[in-house]
Amino acid sequence: MTTKELDRCLDYIRNWHLLDIDDHHEQFLKGDMFGESHIEPLRRELIENLITLDRKQQTNVIIFYVNELNRVSITDYFESFEKREVKDENGSWLKFIELSAIPESGGPFFHMIYHLHLLLFMEIEKICKIYEIPLIKILEDQGIDFNTLFIDTPESPSESAQESVLPDIRPNFTADIIPDIFDILKDFFSTSEQPELLNILRTGGNTQKPLLFRDSGNRLADAFKQLFDCDIIKGCQKKELEAWICKNFLYRYRDKINEFKPRYVSDIISTTKDKCQRPILNVKQEKSTGNFLISKV
DSSP, X not given: OOOHHHHHHHHHHHHGGGSOHHHHHHHHXXXXXXXXXXXXXXXXXXXXXXXXXXXXXHHHHHHHHHXXXXXXXXXXXXXXXXXXXXXXXXXXXXXXXXXXXXXXXXXXXXXXXXXXXXXXXXXXXXXXXXXXXXXXXXXXXXXXXXXXXXXXXXXXXXXXXXXXXXXOOOOEEOGGGHHHHHHHHGGGSOGGGHHHHHHHHHHOOOOSSOEEESSOHHHHHHHHHHHHHTTSXXXXXXXXXXXXXXXXXXXXXXXXXXXXXXXXXXXXXXXXXXXXXXXXXXXXXXXXXXXXXXXXX
């Protein structure tokens, strides 16, 4: 696990109050008044640390990031500031800042760092939702009040709503084969989209915006057809799988980005037309065990 961007962010928080007025003015002109430039690199680093891990390992990584950010933002920062303030011969109103995770004091130094603290936790929350990591429970276990972080609380539907809601129909990929499927498909997607690809393979859910498959659409549709026909994709009918593909993917053809159309996908998945000439993967069944093996073509 690499923590280069996390360390850079923590150092920025620790030393923020040591910057002179010119440095703060320069940051303001760059649109980086609260250290926003640290958010995206830290987000990418955290995703890269999570992407190949199992659920328990992912949870431990999130716990580490949460504790480090909370410790430095709320404890180390103010302890270092208190030490500096003692040496101030003229005194300062900043002495009223308290070591608290809640911005009660109203001091601008507090709010600057606490604003960055909130933005960072909002990004962690988004990542936890993608990987279905229980951030609320992590915060509770670590003694952190999520109400101070603007983290969404899970909503419990009413009893009447629970009775009327139909089961959510979505593709269900065989869990122990998902890493193999992801390993074969990932190189056809941009690095930034690979975490979302892994998420929808795990959950059968939908993306916020379609993912771009950087090759001909029939190759991706054929891959899902093979997986469905071998019962590696369960829990839905072919038409539902086709609709899921249309909703969640785009493809490239002759340097143009195209949407998957229902007829186009159906002609591949729901018919007995000739097999794809350039398949991405191949699924075979072992005669001795009956298990399916997936391989890259």
